[in-house]
Amino acid sequence: MTFDGRGLILDRDGVINVDINYLHRVEDVVFVDGIFPLLRAAKAAGYALAIATNQSGIGRGLYTEAQFETLMLWIRNQMASQGASIDAVYFCPHHPTEALGDYRRDCDCRKPKPGMFLQAITDLSLDPAQSWTIGDNWRDLDAGEAAGIAHRVRIDPTGTTVHQERGHWVAPSLAEIQRMMGLAR
Template sequence: MMSVNKALFLDRDGVINVDHGYVSQKEQFEFINGIFELCNHAKAMNYMIIIVTNQSGIGRGYYSQADFDVLTAWMSAEFAKQGISITQVYNCPHHPEKAEGDYKIDCQCRKPQPGMILQAAAEHHIDVTQSVLIGDKMSDMKAAEAAGIPKRVLLNSLYNEGIDDFGLASLRVASLSDIYIQDIFI
């Protein structure tokens, strides 16, 4: 019988790193305080670490998929130095209006659609009902809700769109360290 896993799903820009806008090189990448401690805590509680990130900068031609892959490999190596294994990073390069060429589509992977989460759940035998998602936008909360993730953490961010709608988040926090206080992983 196949074992069922639980995962900590993380958005990237605004949760793992400071969202400087279309971050595509390690010189632009600034880890958010507490991300390594949070992931080590999740790891100790037997959560896989999965990253689900919209990257329309690829579709807009700001950087390439190869640029994203190089940065992702570097980021994953930085996590590994902290004893954290990133199970997988999923990214959506599409945008329904602002992308170019084949990237200009209304897809099921771009959050608020749940495609990346559902793909990860299928590929890694994840029980989404036992999982947690941390994001900094309402699109993250909507994707998690659509995928069936009940524990949704909205990290205060630069984005306030739909904030009156923040009931989609099961918890709203000002910093990653505030998550421990709430025992979201139990």
């Protein structure tokens, strides 16, 4: 895969789907309002689309990697059917204190560390200066910042305005983020 260097790296829970804590079943997925138009517009504009998600539920023994992969295949198929195919998915099953067995470790991929972002930059030949990340938590944006991603936005549906906080942008909706990216029609 080659792109023009622009990428959009998204957190999953709270950005793509409503966060219900440890989502691992298709029947529990509710997509966040505006995700399909945003991803469709970004894909049409030449952005590589990637997901980077902490999934400590795997390490905690709440669900398996196979269950995660099954769910992600379904989500990717939903995105593709909407004209927004996802180019890569990165996940961290580890947790430094709450995980079991080999999953209990302090790794470089668990956000706020930048490991998943750096892998996406390498795999997709992204230019961090032209790329964006969207998360619903400060650790998502801190990971993007540590990887050099220039444009970082936290979605906060309780907010009413676009503003800066802690060196990152905050927006109340994915539609507003789509406008910020210059992708609104």
